Amino acid sequence: xxxxxxxxxxxxxxxxxxxxxxxxxxxxxxxxxxxxxxxxxxxxxxxxxxxxxxxxxxxxxxxxxxxxxxxxxxxxxxxxxxxxxxxxxxxxxxxxxxxxxxxxxxxxxxxxxxxxxxxxxxxxxxxxxxxxxxxxxxxxxxxxxxxxxxxxxxxxxxxxxxxxxxxxxxxxxxxxxxxxxxxxxxxxxxxxxxxxxxxxxxxxxxxxxx
Numbered sequence: 001x002x003x004x005x006x007x008x009x010x011x012x013x014x015x016x017x018x019x020x021x022x023x024x025x026x027x028x029x030x031x032x033x034x035x036x037x038x039x040x041x042x043x044x045x046x047x048x049x050x051x052x053x054x055x056x057x058x059x060x061x062x063x064x065x066x067x068x069x070x071x072x073x074x075x076x077x078x079x080x081x082x083x084x085x086x087x088x089x090x091x092x093x094x095x096x097x098x099x100x101x102x103x104x105x106x107x108x109x110x111x112x113x114x115x116x117x118x119x120x121x122x123x124x125x126x127x128x129x130x131x132x133x134x135x136x137x138x139x140x141x142x143x144x145x146x147x148x149x150x151x152x153x154x155x156x157x158x159x160x161x162x163x164x165x166x167x168x169x170x171x172x173x174x175x176x177x178x179x180x181x182x183x184x185x186x187x188x189x190x191x192x193x194x195x196x197x198x199x200x201x202x203x204x205x206x207x208x209x210x
Contacts, residue, residue, distance in 0.1 A: 043070025170199025
């Protein structure tokens, strides 16, 4: 017969099971797999050369076939418009970094957030894993070197249950807070893109993706 102590312990243990089962599970992406880096000029590698853009550096570190699908000046609406082509390529993983230009163009945050939700949901429906990459909130303080993540990314990642590569992980806001890693106020230089790739590699390893 269960005494009170045993009953409480059993009840507590059972109550923890659903929480554990809700933890996101990230499968390892094999070497030579197709991965698409999807985004704007920070993905494209503006301010450096194609061979120093972060997708190229990450490909060398992982052995993945990383396709650079970064477009200078692109917005969340632009990525949503070209998403079908990305899905047709059937990548194992999409590294999604978009939204900085939305801020620069004064697009309503709710519109940007809705677009990114749609992008992630469409990728999920196609059984494509997603890692969301936070982009800076470009403001006056950012131009002075005090760069922080746009808060919409944490909200989106929580709602969609996807990993978020953010400032504390060494993401774009961390890179662009270091003058030695920038080519201009809103873009990295070759050293910055390499550092970003190193930090992203470690993040993906911690997530169990590598």
